[in-house]
Amino acid sequence: MLRWLDKLPLTWLALLAGWLAVAPLFPEPHLVEKLRMLSQGTLVRPLDIFDLLMHAVPLLVLVAKLWRMARLRKKP
Numbered sequence: 001m002l003r004w005l006d007k008l009p010l011t012w013l014a015l016l017a018g019w020l021a022v023a024p025l026f027p028e029p030h031l032v033e034k035l036r037m038l039s040q041g042t043l044v045r046p047l048d049i050f051d052l053l054m055h056a057v058p059l060l061v062l063v064a065k066l067w068r069m070a071r072l073r074k075k076p
Contacts, residue, residue, distance in 0.1 A: 005065050010065065013061060013062050014062060016058045017058035017061070020054070034048060034055065
């Protein structure tokens, strides 16, 4: 079921996740801003929710890929 995750190149996924995590640098990364809005309860506009997803999903996919790689290495 998660074989598509195995096919993603780790280098490109890490670059994409890193770039979207810090974009734009000034005045602050969108991911930081949207997570702050989420914690304060002010993340209500659909555009802000989409923006949070756009910046967070590559990081979540990268974490899932790394977790899967580590898990597959442990199997005998």
